[in-house]
Amino acid sequence: MVEISALFHGFAVVLSPFNLLLMLVGIVLGVIIGVLPGxxxxxxxxxxxxxxxxxxxxxxIIMLSCIxxxxxxxxxxxSVLFNIPGEPWSxxxxxxxxxxxxxxxxxxxxxxxxxxxxxxALFAVIMITFLAPLVAKFALKFGPPExxxxxxxxxxxFIGMGKGSAWKTLAAMMLGFALAAIGMDNITGxxxxxFGFPEMMRGxxxxxxxxxxxxxxxxxxxxxEGLSFTGKSAKIDPKIVLETWKKLPRYWLTSLRSCxxxxxxxxxxxxxxxxxxxxxxxxxxxxxxxxxxGKGQIEGVIAPExxxxxxxxxxxxxxxxxxxxxxxxAAVLLGGLLIWGLQPGPLLFVEQKDFVWGLIASMYLGxxxxxxxxxxxxxxxxxxxxxxxxIIAPVIVVVCAxxxxxxxxxMLDIWFMMLFGxxxxxxxxxxxxxxxxxxxxxxxxxxxxxxxxxxxxxxxDVSIFFSNALVGGITGLALVMLFWPLLSRGLAKxxxx
Amino acid sequence: xxxxxxAKGIFVSDxxxxxxxxxxxxxxxxxxxxxxxxxxxxxxxxxxxxxxSKWGDDGPQSGYFPFYIGLLLGIASLxxxxxxxxxxxxxxxxxxxxxxxxxxLFVEWDQLKxxxxxxxxxxxxxxxxxxxxxxxxxxxxxxxxxRWLGHxxxxxxxxxxxxxxxxxxxxxxxxxxxxxxxxAYDALAWLxx
Numbered sequence: 001m002v003e004i005s006a007l008f009h010g011f012a013v014v015l016s017p018f019n020l021l022l023m024l025v026g027i028v029l030g031v032i033i034g035v036l037p038g039x040x041x042x043x044x045x046x047x048x049x050x051x052x053x054x055x056x057x058x059x060x061i062i063m064l065s066c067i068x069x070x071x072x073x074x075x076x077x078x079s080v081l082f083n084i085p086g087e088p089w090s091x092x093x094x095x096x097x098x099x100x101x102x103x104x105x106x107x108x109x110x111x112x113x114x115x116x117x118x119x120x121a122l123f124a125v126i127m128i129t130f131l132a133p134l135v136a137k138f139a140l141k142f143g144p145p146e147x148x149x150x151x152x153x154x155x156x157x158f159i160g161m162g163k164g165s166a167w168k169t170l171a172a173m174m175l176g177f178a179l180a181a182i183g184m185d186n187i188t189g190x191x192x193x194x195f196g197f198p199e200m201m202r203g204x205x206x207x208x209x210x211x212x213x214x215x216x217x218x219x220x221x222x223x224x225e226g227l228s229f230t231g232k233s234a235k236i237d238p239k240i241v242l243e244t245w246k247k248l249p250r251y252w253l254t255s256l257r258s259c260x261x262x263x264x265x266x267x268x269x270x271x272x273x274x275x276x277x278x279x280x281x282x283x284x285x286x287x288x289x290x291x292x293x294g295k296g297q298i299e300g301v302i303a304p305e306x307x308x309x310x311x312x313x314x315x316x317x318x319x320x321x322x323x324x325x326x327x328x329x330a331a332v333l334l335g336g337l338l339i340w341g342l343q344p345g346p347l348l349f350v351e352q353k354d355f356v357w358g359l360i361a362s363m364y365l366g367x368x369x370x371x372x373x374x375x376x377x378x379x380x381x382x383x384x385x386x387x388x389x390x391i392i393a394p395v396i397v398v399v400c401a402x403x404x405x406x407x408x409x410x411m412l413d414i415w416f417m418m419l420f421g422x423x424x425x426x427x428x429x430x431x432x433x434x435x436x437x438x439x440x441x442x443x444x445x446x447x448x449x450x451x452x453x454x455x456x457x458x459x460x461d462v463s464i465f466f467s468n469a470l471v472g473g474i475t476g477l478a479l480v481m482l483f484w485p486l487l488s489r490g491l492a493k494x495x496x497x
Numbered sequence: 498x499x500x501x502x503x504a505k506g507i508f509v510s511d512x513x514x515x516x517x518x519x520x521x522x523x524x525x526x527x528x529x530x531x532x533x534x535x536x537x538x539x540x541x542x543x544x545x546x547x548x549x550s551k552w553g554d555d556g557p558q559s560g561y562f563p564f565y566i567g568l569l570l571g572i573a574s575l576x577x578x579x580x581x582x583x584x585x586x587x588x589x590x591x592x593x594x595x596x597x598x599x600x601x602l603f604v605e606w607d608q609l610k611x612x613x614x615x616x617x618x619x620x621x622x623x624x625x626x627x628x629x630x631x632x633x634x635x636x637x638x639x640x641x642x643x644r645w646l647g648h649x650x651x652x653x654x655x656x657x658x659x660x661x662x663x664x665x666x667x668x669x670x671x672x673x674x675x676x677x678x679x680x681a682y683d684a685l686a687w688l689x690x
């Protein structure tokens with residue numbers, strides 16, 4: 001098994017004191033970020049990215065990915081104890097987690113959710129370990145048309161699989177592409193959409209967009225609700241942990257199903273949030289105690305948490321193997337790769353073995369460390385949420401501003417961040433999805449490059465996207481995804497008739 | 498996420514409930530946003546056309562890709578406008594004369610006031626950063642925010658503002674050697690960073 005030996009090599013890379021320290025720092029920061037309103041996985045990583053500019057890439061990605069795991073864990077704490085989802089993917093956890101806390105079973109709910117998160121992540125990491133090298137090897141054969149068709153698949157699945165209005169998804173996505181086009185054209189060197197302002201030449205960095213949309217936008221949104229948090233207190237003692245662990249194997253089927261849902265939604269860019277809802281919904285339908293859901297069923301905590309973590313973790317698979325992120329946070333990590341001077345894509349597995357396997361090994365260790373940290377330190381993290389909002393809000397705005405500035409040392413970026421904050425607030429309230437906007441902004445240039453290269457090869461003939469079985473298959477799948485809502489409606493009608 | 502929250506009844510429902518107070522209606526905001534996006538689309542299309550949106554001698558010109566992006570953005574915003582119009586027309590038909598005829602609210606005035614009480618000072622803060630740099634502006638911003646919106650004592654507010662700013666200074670300038678913006682009038686020049 002080549003993968004196993006590569007993985008052990010990765011463990012050797014990770015197990016240096018410096019990397020282990022970064023891992024712990026990352027997890028703790030991540031949980032704090034996950035607990036705080038207005039800071040989440042994506043913008044938390046974006047803000048801290050500039051601090052890693054001078055680190056070796058492997059150490060940097062270990063710290064940043066651990067922040068991500070920490071944020072995934074952190075979301076559950078506020079859901080269970082305060083009935084406030086710290087992250088969108090933990091909304092479904094509140095449904096049964098908070099009732100459990102009200103019944104005095106907070107420790108049990110937290111243990112179940114942390115353990116399920118760990119299992120979901122572990123499942124996804126094992127899948128990444130064995131699947132990602134295969135996908136990367138396969139993708140080495142890709143030329144520009146194949147890459148463009150994969151981009152097309154990514155974006156079409158957003159439109160077809162999205163919950164809300166497909167037109168709004170399309171509009172948000174195209175806005176992202178338009179923003180990505182600002183600045184110098186990679187191929188001809190001409191300036192686009194700068195309208196004569198030299199400051200605009202740099203273009204709009206997606207990190208700024210992420211910090212504004214998710215950070216400032218979320219603060220504005222929370223402010224609307226007027227804030228005073230009241231929560232249940234929780235201590236987890238080892239006895240409760242052991243008792244809960246004894247119960248968990250009974251729900252192995254729910255866990256396995258949630259793992260699969262999560263992995264699927266993570267690889268296709270559905271993301272952790274829909275995965276957690278879908279998993280909760282299916283668990284409710286399949287469970288013997290389905291009618292008890294929402295009143296404090298432990299299964300109602302296991303299902304969404306497992307799926308959210310599995311999805312959040314497996315979103316890194318397409319990022320590593322293809323250079324196409326499956327979620328906004330994965331997109332930020334991808335941006336990090338570019339900044340550290342690595343070229344994302346299938347070649348990463350050939351040229352940067354230390355980096356890739358170090359990252360994969362750190363996923364195993366990071367999640368284990370995360371589980372231990374959150375199980376032991378819950379009261380500390382819960383205390384953070386008791387800090388009044390009038391202290392937290394200005395501090396978060398300051399942190400966001402610093403994060404936005406330090407990306408390019410550009411003052412204009414802070415203004416852009418505020419603008420994105422307002423856009424994020426309005427878009428969220430009107431159900432324009434933010435994830436496609438961010439991904440289009442990240443992938444815009446590269447999607448355009450592969451499109452233009454493909455067009456050059458084919459002399460402007462669009463049929464190149466159907467020229468062989470591989471590219472034709474992916475393009476075809478993309479079109480099916482795009483028109484899925486119409487197709488499924490048609491199928492349902494046929495069946496009905 | 499707005500609808501998810503209200504579905505659980507955790508937070509004040511902000512979308513579907515008939516308005517008790519007054520505010521900006523969702524319909525108005527939908528139209529404003531769609532029109533703004535339409536304007537952006539027009540900008541993109543016009544600029545791409547200027548750069549050349551066709552097939553040049555050496556392949557696709559600079560405006561080739563963005564041109565279609567702009568076009569799609571325009572189509573999507575127009576379609577959203579049409580959808581809003583249809584939904585509005587149906588709703589008006591259905592609930593004529595009943596209280597539900599009141600359009601649903603995007604934001605109530607009271608909520609908007611709260612939002613602006615964060616957004617306004619934040620904008621002033623960014624202006625402050627531009628003039629006097631991140632460190633001093635941040636300390637002032639946190640202090641004044643805590644004092645005015647949180648009603649903390651001047652001592653507490655000031656102490657926290659300075660503490661946050663100082664820790665950021667140590668973290669960025671001293672440890673990680675990432676210089677932050679000192680502003681047009683650098684008042685901290687005497688520190689030597």
